Amino acid sequence: xxxxxxxxxxxxxxxxxxxxxxxxxxxxxxxxxxxxxxxxxxxxxxxxxxxxxxxxxxxxxxxxxxxxxxxxxxxxxxxxxxxxxxxxxxxxxxxxxxxxxxxxxxxxxxxxxxxxxxxxxxxxxxxxxxxxxxxxxxxxxxxxxxxxxxxxxxxxxxxxxxxxxxxxxxxxxxxxxxxxxxxxxxxxxxxxxxxxxxxxxxxxxxxxxxxxxxxxxxxxxxxxxxxxxxxxxxxxxxxxxxxxxxxxxxxxxxxxxxxxxxxxxxxxxxxxxxxxxxxxxxxxx
Numbered sequence: 045x046x047x048x049x050x051x052x053x054x055x056x057x058x059x060x061x062x063x064x065x066x067x068x069x070x071x072x073x074x075x076x077x078x079x080x081x082x083x084x085x086x087x088x089x090x091x092x093x094x095x096x097x098x099x100x101x102x103x104x105x106x107x108x109x110x111x112x113x114x115x116x117x118x119x120x121x122x123x124x125x126x127x128x129x130x131x132x133x134x135x136x137x138x139x140x141x142x143x144x145x146x147x148x149x150x151x152x153x154x155x156x157x158x159x160x161x162x163x164x165x166x167x168x169x170x171x172x173x174x175x176x177x178x179x180x181x182x183x184x185x186x187x188x189x190x191x192x193x194x195x196x197x198x199x200x201x202x203x204x205x206x207x208x209x210x211x212x213x214x215x216x217x218x219x220x221x222x223x224x225x226x227x228x229x230x231x232x233x234x235x236x237x238x239x240x241x242x243x244x245x246x247x248x249x250x251x252x253x254x255x256x257x258x259x260x261x262x263x264x265x266x267x268x269x270x271x272x273x274x275x276x277x278x279x280x281x282x283x284x285x286x287x288x289x290x291x292x293x294x295x296x297x298x299x300x301x302x303x304x305x306x307x308x309x310x311x312x313x314x315x316x317x318x319x320x321x322x323x324x325x326x327x328x329x
Contacts, residue, residue, distance in 0.1 A: 052146020056093035058123040063091040065109040152271040153210035171233040174225030212247045227327045234324035249310035259302045
């Protein structure tokens with residue numbers, strides 16, 4: 045469940061406000077960097093929320109932007125303080141996709157497309173363990189267990205009694221046919237997927253093999269939307285060594301349109317649930 049203070053979201057909001065102040069002043073990030081004797085990349089990272097920001101950074105930037113309202117400065121300083129607090133995921137140590145977890149924890153809705161595997165929020169523990177073990181063969185058992193625990197904790201957003209995450213998942217049929225772990229494990233996973241798909245806030249659709257080429261062949265991605273109108277939607281694309289976060293309105297719009305095409309080409313909810321159940325029965329043989 046979302047915490048009262050989400051450091052990732054606080055950094056994003058603070059960065060957006062600092063960018064707004066810079067633009068009101070008519071300055072470029074390069075000009076601000078020159079004034080503060082720092083790199084332009086630091087200013088960019090502060091504004092996009094990818095870097096922790098100190099109260100001193102806020103004070104210096106407010107000085108450059110000539111912010112005279114002490115209430116504004118105090119509010120920004122408090123946001124900087126909040127942004128340096130730790131979210132629940134930090135207790136698990138260094139998590140490669142911690143920025144994404146912070147966003148997912150505060151999101152109101154999530155649209156996911158995955159051509160290869162069942163999305164993490166809908167995975168059983170056994171499936172998650174087998175998947176992580178196979179995908180990261182050089183990872184130690186301790187780190188695998190840590191990743192599994194984090195994945196299970198993330199699923200609290202689905203089972204939350206108050207304002208659960210609205211999840212829409214489009215899967216390629218290959219994600220159902222790929223045997224992760226064992227056939228028995230896959231049967232349990234698909235039965236779990238059917239069960240979860242019946243929740244009122246979870247929608248699961250499948251694109252069957254017979255559909256042929258479709259817009260999702262370029263790979264997995266997720267679109268996160270937030271309850272606060274001040275927080276722009278984010279497209280998340282997972283990478284091997286680094287992840288990509290797209291926040292420009294045009295980028296989000298293009299991925300949203302592509303997702304609508306995926307939903308239109310997929311089987312409807314009932315047909316998808318029936319296909320998943322049929323494949324689960326095949327695994328039981």
